Amino acid sequence: MAILRTVVGKMWLTIMGLVGVVIITIGFFLLEYIDIKFANPVMIKHLFIYSGIVGFLLTTFFAFFLLTKITNPLREMKDAANRVAQGDYTTRVAIRSTDEIGELANTFNQMASELQTLIRDIQHERDHLSSVLRSMTDSVISFDSEGEVILTNPQGQQLLKDWQTVDWAEQDEESQQQDERVPGPLRETFRNVIAEGKELTVKVHVKSGVWSVVMTPLVSADSVRGAVAVLRDVTEEFRVDKMRKDFVANVSHEIRTPLSMVQGYSEALVDDIASTPEERRELAQVIHDESLRMGRLVRDLLDLARMEAGYLEMNFQPVDVNALVSRVYRKFAALAKERQIRLTKSADDPELTLEEGDADRLEQVLTNLMDNALRHTPAGAAIALEASRVSAVQGKWLELKVIDQGQGIPYEDLPYVFERFYKADKARKRETTGGGTGLGLAIVKNLVVAHGGTISVSSEPGAGTTFTIMLPMMTTRRAGGGSSQ
Numbered sequence: 017m018a019i020l021r022t023v024v025g026k027m028w029l030t031i032m033g034l035v036g037v038v039i040i041t042i043g044f045f046l047l048e049y050i051d052i053k054f055a056n057p058v059m060i061k062h063l064f065i066y067s068g069i070v071g072f073l074l075t076t077f078f079a080f081f082l083l084t085k086i087t088n089p090l091r092e093m094k095d096a097a098n099r100v101a102q103g104d105y106t107t108r109v110a111i112r113s114t115d116e117i118g119e120l121a122n123t124f125n126q127m128a129s130e131l132q133t134l135i136r137d138i139q140h141e142r143d144h145l146s147s148v149l150r151s152m153t154d155s156v157i158s159f160d161s162e163g164e165v166i167l168t169n170p171q172g173q174q175l176l177k178d179w180q181t182v183d184w185a186e187q188d189e190e191s192q193q194q195d196e197r198v199p200g201p202l203r204e205t206f207r208n209v210i211a212e213g214k215e216l217t218v219k220v221h222v223k224s225g226v227w228s229v230v231m232t233p234l235v236s237a238d239s240v241r242g243a244v245a246v247l248r249d250v251t252e253e254f255r256v257d258k259m260r261k262d263f264v265a266n267v268s269h270e271i272r273t274p275l276s277m278v279q280g281y282s283e284a285l286v287d288d289i290a291s292t293p294e295e296r297r298e299l300a301q302v303i304h305d306e307s308l309r310m311g312r313l314v315r316d317l318l319d320l321a322r323m324e325a326g327y328l329e330m331n332f333q334p335v336d337v338n339a340l341v342s343r344v345y346r347k348f349a350a351l352a353k354e355r356q357i358r359l360t361k362s363a364d365d366p367e368l369t370l371e372e373g374d375a376d377r378l379e380q381v382l383t384n385l386m387d388n389a390l391r392h393t394p395a396g397a398a399i400a401l402e403a404s405r406v407s408a409v410q411g412k413w414l415e416l417k418v419i420d421q422g423q424g425i426p427y428e429d430l431p432y433v434f435e436r437f438y439k440a441d442k443a444r445k446r447e448t449t450g451g452g453t454g455l456g457l458a459i460v461k462n463l464v465v466a467h468g469g470t471i472s473v474s475s476e477p478g479a480g481t482t483f484t485i486m487l488p489m490m491t492t493r494r495a496g497g498g499s500s501q
Contacts, residue, residue, distance in 0.1 A: 089112060093124055108128060111125075156245070157244070157245045176199065202245060206243055209233050210242075210243060213235065218231075226250050230246045231245040259435065275306075277303075281303050317455065334373075335369065335372075337414060342364075345361045345401055347386075357390065357393055360400045361400070361402070362400075368405065371489060373467055374467070378463075385418040385460065386399070386418060394422065403415070403417075414487040416484070417482060423478065424478050425477070426477055
């Protein structure tokens with residue numbers, strides 16, 4: 017009986033009811049008149065019955081006609097609308113007439129076509145935005161007004177995953193309730209953006225990294241419905257800027273001390289304060305030593321600049337490692353004995369030969385490391401210079417070690433010992449003469465890298481330090497291979 021719930025069905029029932037009422041009313045008022053006036057009233061009554069049957073059949077036929085012309089097209093449009101609602105925007109309905117139903121079907125098709133175009137444009141914009149977000153190196157994180165993450169790019173998702181390992185516990189109960197899902201370093205900025213509705217730019221420090229954060233409010237009508245944060249890792253820029261400032265400060269400090277002494281002692285000579293030739297020679301000797309110290313500093317700075325710029329002069333040829341180690345050992349044997357330090361070296365190995373290396377540069381490397389070891393090793397302790405072969409997946413490697421029993425390096429300083437002017441011992445007093453320039457380990461690292469090798473350091477405070485150099489014994493491709501000016 018589904019037809020009775022349609023418009024046509026209701027029209028059919030209404031017309032049938034009207035026809036029935038009319039026939040019954042006419043029959044009720046004319047029944048007596050028919051019996052009096054007509055000779056054959058039974059035929060007249062049959063006529064009324066036949067007329068009622070014919071009226072029923074005509075109205076039924078009319079109802080089915082309307083069902084075909086109105087109800088079926090409306091049902092088709094209803095089914096099409098349901099398919100469009102489910103995402104099938106290619107759905108169209110057939111236009112079977114030019115009346116209002118046909119116009120409605122045509123309007124529906126135009127609406128579906130416009131909707132398909134609009135959805136396709138929206139999908140293209142979404143895909144474009146998604147591609148842009150995925151290709152960004154910055155992390156993008158979008159929050160709603162309660163601090164819930166609603167959108168991130170892959171970099172932002174990885175950042176949130178990394179930051180989940182950090183304890184952002186706070187004493188603020190309000191933050192625990194409202195924006196506890198916002199990472200700790202961003203909470204204060206998030207609250208200010210939501211409260212003020214203004215863009216804010218801050219820098220946050222997380223673990224050993226530095227992040228530049230730009231947080232913008234998401235405004236809807238007259239309220240703030242969230243915020244989007246763009247985070248850029250500026251750790252390297254921050255480190256480089258700090259190194260630049262430290263470099264300027266350290267160079268100024270390194271030059272100021274000998275320059276002040278040269279100026280002071282030269283003024284003493286000019287003012288003829290020294291009364292004897294011995295005193296004048298002593299003042300001149302100090303000036304000479306300090307000038308040498310400044311010369312070493314300038315020379316080391318120039319060498320380091322050339323190395324880092326790739327203009328390092330290298331003379332690669334086969335190197336006898338045994339002879340190299342022996343030369344360095346003999347160079348420091350007398351000084352170690354004078355300071356009552358036991359200096360040892362590993363036994364000679366006839367197969368310790370580098371296929372390509374710069375013997376002078378490698379000697380400079382070992383000399384620098386041995387000099388550091390002697391300056392930080394007390395009397396009665398020992399220093400060992402070792403050379404050996406090790407096997408790895410990449411082939412045969414030469415391992416050089418300088419092991420001392422000195423004061424050691426604090427754990428927090430180990431990652432920075434190869435930086436320029438970095439001093440692990442902050443309280444160390446630099447001697448007036450013979451002191452280092454603070455560039456030795458930086459030069460050592462550059463020279464080792466120029467040979468295609470690596471250098472590492474391990475230390476136990478109070479127990480000593482070990483520098484380990486790994487060099488390929490066979491020919492390898494180097495960034496600055498050959499000789500370059």
